[in-house]
Amino acid sequence: MIVIALISAVIWTYLIIARGSFWRSEVIDEPVVEALAHDWPHVVAIVPARNESDVIARSIRSLLMQDYSGSFSVVLVDDNSSDRTQREARMSAEAIGAGDRLSILGAAPLPREWTGKLWALSQGIEAASAAAPVYYWLSDADIAYAPDALRTMVMRAQKNNLASVSLMAQLRCESFAERMLIPAFIFFFQMLYPFRWVNHPGSRTAAAAGGCTLVRRTALENIGGIGAIRGALIDDCTLAARLKRSGGRIWLGLTRRAESIRVYDHFNDIRHMVARSAYAQLRYSPVLLLGTLIGMAVVYVAPPAIVLLGGPIARYVALITWVSMALTFMPILRFYSVSWLWAPFLPVIAGCYMGFTLDSALQHMAGRGGLWKGRVQAPRDA
Numbered sequence: 587m588i589v590i591a592l593i594s595a596v597i598w599t600y601l602i603i604a605r606g607s608f609w610r611s612e613v614i615d616e617p618v619v620e621a622l623a624h625d626w627p628h629v630v631a632i633v634p635a636r637n638e639s640d641v642i643a644r645s646i647r648s649l650l651m652q653d654y655s656g657s658f659s660v661v662l663v664d665d666n667s668s669d670r671t672q673r674e675a676r677m678s679a680e681a682i683g684a685g686d687r688l689s690i691l692g693a694a695p696l697p698r699e700w701t702g703k704l705w706a707l708s709q710g711i712e713a714a715s716a717a718a719p720v721y722y723w724l725s726d727a728d729i730a731y732a733p734d735a736l737r738t739m740v741m742r743a744q745k746n747n748l749a750s751v752s753l754m755a756q757l758r759c760e761s762f763a764e765r766m767l768i769p770a771f772i773f774f775f776q777m778l779y780p781f782r783w784v785n786h787p788g789s790r791t792a793a794a795a796g797g798c799t800l801v802r803r804t805a806l807e808n809i810g811g812i813g814a815i816r817g818a819l820i821d822d823c824t825l826a827a828r829l830k831r832s833g834g835r836i837w838l839g840l841t842r843r844a845e846s847i848r849v850y851d852h853f854n855d856i857r858h859m860v861a862r863s864a865y866a867q868l869r870y871s872p873v874l875l876l877g878t879l880i881g882m883a884v885v886y887v888a889p890p891a892i893v894l895l896g897g898p899i900a901r902y903v904a905l906i907t908w909v910s911m912a913l914t915f916m917p918i919l920r921f922y923s924v925s926w927l928w929a930p931f932l933p934v935i936a937g938c939y940m941g942f943t944l945d946s947a948l949q950h951m952a953g954r955g956g957l958w959k960g961r962v963q964a965p966r967d968a
Contacts, residue, residue, distance in 0.1 A: 613781035630723070634663050739800045868947075
C-alpha cells in the first residue's frame, strides 16, 4: 500500500504545483476597465433550441435586454421541438418590445454526419452571415445573462484581439445532488483544461464552454466554419482547439454573468449530463476508459482507503494526500457558495463520476451514445 500511497502523493504534488494552478479557480471574467469609445462591433447571437419551453423565455429575454451600444440581434434555431419553444421565445421578446430583434428559424432535417446542436448553429450562422457581423455569440437555450455580459465579452475580445471569449456559466447549485456533484464537475474540467494554459497563446491546451462563446466571424470562417467540426460531440472544446491551432487567441474563464437555469434536482439528471459525452472525451477507447478508471481510483479513492486500511507509514502519507486534495477542492466550493464540509468527500464524489464515465461507455456500446432530448448523437456504428 505504501507504493500506491506514494504514487497518489506524487500525482497530487504535480497537480497542485505544476498544473496551471487550476484549483485556485482564479480565472474569472473581472470587468474590463477600458470601454470602447465608439464603433461597437455588430454581434448576432445564435441560440439552438430543442424542446426548451421551460427555460427559453428567460434566456431569450436576458439576451435581448443586453446593455450594448452596438447593433445586436438574436437568431433562435428551433431544432424540431415538439413543445412551445418557439411560442415562448416569441412572447418573451414581444413582452419587452424587442420582437423585431428576434428571428426564429425552423431547423432542416438533420444530416447523418452532423450533431443536432452544430447543425442548428450552422443554419443560424448562415442566416446571420448576410449581415456580416463581427462576432457570433453562440449561446445555449438554458443560459440567462446579466445585462453587461455581452459588453464585457466584446471589450475583452477587442482589447486582446481574441478569436473567441468563452464564459463557464455558473451552474445551478441548489438541490442536494447539485451541491454534491456540480462544483466537482467544474473542478474536474479545470483540471483537464487549466484555464491559464487555455488562455496562454504559447500553450497547446484549448477549451471553451459551449453554453456561452463569443467567436469572431473571420476566425470561424478561417477554420472552415462550423461545418469543420460537424460531428463533434464535445463541440466547444473542439472548436476552441481548431481556433487556437489556426493561430487565434482564445480566452476562457469562470463567470457570474452567465447562469445556467437548467435544473438537476436528482443524481440521475447529472448522470445523464455527464454520460452524454464522457466516453467521447476518451475517444471511445476501451483502453483509455480502463486507464481513466484506474487512474481516478489511484488519485482519488486510494488515499482515504489507505488511511482506513494501510500500515502506519502508508496511512500518514495517504492522510496528507487526502487533506491536500480536500484543500484544493475548497476554492471552487467557495465560488459556488457550497459548504467546505463537502471537501473531504471529494473521493466519494470522484467515485460517482467514475460510475458516470463507465455508464457513458455502456450507453455507447448499447447504441445510445450522446443521447439528448430523445436523439442519439453518437451511435456505435458512427
